[in-house]
Amino acid sequence: MACHRAGLLAMLILAGFGLQGCKNLKEIEPPETVLSLPPPVTPIPLAVLPVVTPAPVSLQPLPPLPPIQPAQVAPEQPAAALSAAVAQPRLVVWNNCSTLPIWIASSGNVPPPATRNVRILPGQSYSFYIPNAGLSSTRFWPKAWCDDLGQKCTLGSSGGDGQDCPAGGCAPPIDSKFEASFGAVGVDCAKDNKGCDWWDTSAVDGYSLPFKLEVDSQCPQAKKIDCLGLSFAECPAVEWLGKSVGNQDLRVVDHVSSKVVGCYSPCGKLTYSNWGNKVGQHAPDSDVAKMYCCPTPPVSPQQCRAGPVEQSAFVNLIHQKCKNVYGYAYDDAAAWHIVETFQNALIERLLHSSPRLFAKACEGFLHGGGCYRTD
Template sequence: MALFSYHQHSSEMFLGFIIFLVFKGVLGATFTFVNKCDYTIWPGILGKPDLGSTGFELKKGASRSFQAPAGWSGRFWARTDCKFDDSGHGTCGTGDCGSGSIDCNGLGANPPATLAEFTLGSGSQDYYDVSLVDGYNLPMMVEANGGSGTCASTGCVADLNRRCPSELKVDGGDACNSACRAFGTPEYCCNGAFGSPSTCKPSTYSQMFKSACPKSYSYAYDDATSTFTCTGADYTVTFCPSSSPSLKSLMGSGSDSGSSVEQAALATSSWLANLATGDSIRIQPCAAALFVALNLILSLLVYL
C-alpha cells in the first residue's frame, strides 16, 4: 500500500511538471525592465503581437513588467533625455522612435541605440541578444530567470560613450554611432559586395566594441558569440546595471591605478580608430600587433 502511494505521488508530481511546461510554453515569458541609471529613461518596445505598451516612462530605481506570449519576437531599448508635454507629445535625445509621443506605435529606435532582441519559442528555445550593430547609447544587461538550458546573461555594461572615437560620437557625447551609420559604406554596413559572412569581416571599430562588450553583437555577422538560448525562462532587462565587483574595487581603491589603466585603454582605442581611417602614422606590422594586444589586455583589466 505504501509503495502504491509512493508511485501515485510520483506520477502526480510528474504530471504537474508536464502541465507546468505546457502552460509555460503557452504563456511565453515575463519581461521585467529595471532602471538603475541615475536619471529617468523611456523604454521603447517594437514587436508583434503588442504587449500592451510600445513606450513608457521608467524613473530612476523603478521597474515594470510585461507578459509576452509564446512566439513573440521584437526588441527593447531605452530613450534618454526625453521632453514630453502633459499630453505625452515630445521627442528624445537618444533612441527616439520618431512617433512624437511616449508610445512608439510600431516604430523602432533611431540609431544609435543599444538594443535587446528576443524571439520566444513555442515550447522550444528562446533566442536573445544585445546588439550594438545600430550603435550604443547606454549600458544594458539581459538575464534569464528560471529557464532550462544555457540561459547565459548577456549585454554591454561598459560605458562606450566615454571611449567612443570622435568620428563615431554624436553631438553632446550621449551616444556612439556604429561605423555603418557614421560612414555608410558597404564594408561597414555588410551590404552590396560585402553582404555575406564570407565578405563582411569585423572592422577595427566593431573590434573595439567587441573588446569592451564580448557578449554583444558588434557587427551584422557576429552571431557565434552573441546569440543566446534558453527554454521556459522569464527575462530581466536592466538599464545601466551596476559595475562588477572587480571594477568597483579597481576604481574605488583610492589610488590612481584605475584611472591610469582606463586612460591608457582610451588612448589605445583612439590610436586604433585613427588606424582604421588612415590617420595614424606608419608603423611596422609587429608594432601594430603589439598595440592590438595591448588594447585587448587593457580592456579586460577595465571592464571584466
C-alpha cells in the same frame, strides 16, 4: 466602474429634474378657496380588550456548524497545458540609474501596455508579458529626457511604430537594442525551434545607454552579457572608414544641444543622414559602405568577417567592453543566443551592477556629455 458611473449620471439627471420641478411649483400662486367645515362627529367609545398573556418560549441551542472543508487546489498543470492565449512576464527591464528616469520603447508586434513607451523610475522595473504561444522579431530600446508621454526624447527618439520625434527630426537609430524571438512555452527546444528563445543585444547600428542582461537560473547554458563598460567617452573619435571618407568621428552629437548622445557603428555613420550627418548619404550596398554594413548579397559572411569592419576600433571596443554582443552584421559567433523557453526567462537590467560600478557608469555619462537635463 461603468455601471457605477452610469448610475451616478442617472441620479444626477433625476435630481436636477426634481429640483427644477419644485422651483416651478413654488412660483404658482394657489387660488383663494373658502373651506366649509363638516359638523362635529360624536366619538365612538373604545371597547375594553382582554389582556393576552404570551405563552412561554423555549430556546433550543442551534445545531453545530459542519466542519470547514479545505479548499480543493487544482494540481499544477505542465507548461504544455497552458493556453496559448495566456501571457507570462518573460522580460523584466530594470532602471538602476540613481537619478535618471528612462523609457522603454518596443516594436509594434509587442503586446502593448497602457502606452507604447513605458516609463521606469530609478530603482524600479517593468515586466513585459509575452504570449505563451511565442512572439517573433521583437525589439526593445531605451529612451531618456522625454516629455510626459515618452516622446520627443533627447536620447532614443529614433522613430518607429507609434513613436514621435522632436521638431528637428528623428535621431539616428543607433540605440542600444535588445532583440528577441520568444518561443512557445512547453515545446521541446531540441525537437522544435518553436520552443526556443532566440535573442541578441545588438550594436550593429551603434549604442546609447550601457546595459547588463541576466538570464533566469533555469537557463544555465546562456551567456552573460555585461555592457556596463560602454560610455560616450569610449566612442571612437577617429575611425578610418576608407579612402573615400577618411577618418570619421563616430560620436552622435545632438543637433540642438551639441551634446553627445550616442555612438555610431561604422555602418551607421556611413548610412544615417539624420541631424546633418554629411557622411551618412551612402546606401548599405554602396562601394563606400558595403564592407562595413555587409549586405548579402553582394557581401558574403566570410567576406564580411575578413573585411575592415572586424578590425575597426568600434568593433574592438564592443568586443572588449560588451562581450557576447553584435558589433557588426555577421558577428554571430559572439552574440547569437539560444535557450529552451521558460517562463520568466530573460531579465534585462539597464545600468545594473554593484553600487560602485553603477555610479561609475552614470557618472561617465554625466561627465561625458551624454547625461544632461533639458528642463
